[in-house]
Amino acid sequence: MNWQTEITAAYQRVAPHVLRTPVLEVDGFGLGYPVSFKLEQVQHTGSFKARGAFNTLLSLDVPKSGLVAASGGNHGAAVAYAAQKLGHRAKIFVPELAGPAKIGLIERCGADLEVVGGVYANALTAAQAYEAETGAMQVHAYDANPTVAGQGTVALEWEEQDLDADTILIAVGGGGLIGGAMAWLGKRRKIVAVEPALAPTLNAALAAGAPTQVDVSGVAANALGAGKIGQICFDLAQETQVESVLVPDDAILTAQAALWKETRQLVEPAGATALSALMCGAYEPAPDEKVAVLLCGSNLSEDPFG
Numbered sequence: 001m002n003w004q005t006e007i008t009a010a011y012q013r014v015a016p017h018v019l020r021t022p023v024l025e026v027d028g029f030g031l032g033y034p035v036s037f038k039l040e041q042v043q044h045t046g047s048f049k050a051r052g053a054f055n056t057l058l059s060l061d062v063p064k065s066g067l068v069a070a071s072g073g074n075h076g077a078a079v080a081y082a083a084q085k086l087g088h089r090a091k092i093f094v095p096e097l098a099g100p101a102k103i104g105l106i107e108r109c110g111a112d113l114e115v116v117g118g119v120y121a122n123a124l125t126a127a128q129a130y131e132a133e134t135g136a137m138q139v140h141a142y143d144a145n146p147t148v149a150g151q152g153t154v155a156l157e158w159e160e161q162d163l164d165a166d167t168i169l170i171a172v173g174g175g176g177l178i179g180g181a182m183a184w185l186g187k188r189r190k191i192v193a194v195e196p197a198l199a200p201t202l203n204a205a206l207a208a209g210a211p212t213q214v215d216v217s218g219v220a221a222n223a224l225g226a227g228k229i230g231q232i233c234f235d236l237a238q239e240t241q242v243e244s245v246l247v248p249d250d251a252i253l254t255a256q257a258a259l260w261k262e263t264r265q266l267v268e269p270a271g272a273t274a275l276s277a278l279m280c281g282a283y284e285p286a287p288d289e290k291v292a293v294l295l296c297g298s299n300l301s302e303d304p305f306g
Helices: 003-014 049-059 074-086 100-108 120-134 145-160 176-185 201-208 231-240 249-263 269-280
Strands: 023-026 035-039 067-070 090-095 112-116 167-171 190-196 243-247 291-295
Touching: 003 049, 003 145, 003 176, 023 249, 049 074, 049 145, 049 176, 067 074, 067 120, 074 090, 074 100, 090 100, 090 120, 100 112, 112 120, 145 176, 145 231, 145 291, 167 176, 167 269, 176 190, 176 231, 190 201, 190 269, 201 231, 201 243, 243 269, 249 269, 269 291
Parallel strands: 035 291, 067 090, 090 112, 167 190, 167 291, 190 243
Antiparallel strands: 023 035
16 A cells, blocks of 8 residues: 555545645643644534545445445544535444534434444444445445545645644544554654543554454543554554553543633544643653644534534
8 A cells, every 4th residue: 555645646636625724833731842733623524534534435436325434423424524515325323422412413414323322333333234234335434545545634734734843642543543644654753642541442452462452431432432443553553653642531631621721722522632641741752852733623522502
């Protein structure tokens, strides 16, 4: 797989359909050094996921039976949105823990939505059964080449915006976003994988030497609760020797509040997870190290405006 070629092609493919999200330089949060943010939480449907969804739909032949996707919420909304814009039918399965705001967002995007009990893995099982029954095309949330290439356009775009950073901190769920960043950047910049201590999918896989199933819970589980890291992400993490750190839930909530108070950026817990590693000391940059943080999602479980 030539990821540079794939991501470049994906960028050209999705550019007419996604937003070129802004960047923000901030000197605050009690860190004592500036941080560069990429505001991907303002992307269509409130997360980076639209990039992977559009790349998949635009690069593959969608059957008459339409699309199916399993999601903790953000991916489902992105697939529903892309399907609506491109004129395809979409069936989305989400777990109850996605929360009313994400469920409502998917419904507003026009998809046929089914809410299942339990966690993301239950939704994936239901989606796979639907795929087998109907012949619908599965749009995987993270472990598929078109998805990863689409998410990699975030890193490409950020470099086009004159990213000035030695190190980028990225939150990890199933691994699509950080996988895309690793695929594009390789070892040209250091990437730090940040996960909730209660959802350590990549961290556990790196320790075990292979993707392994883990129990997931906590404040970011409806976005970072895949339970098992994708093989594509795991292979890239080993290849690039990514650094993995874990953060507690209270640090995630502190960073989420700080983003609102200091920059008026409203993000969900998953969107604040990468920053929390700096604020709680899970990752401590060197004195001259320039750091950047990818803010990835803004879909809180409960709509703050009802």
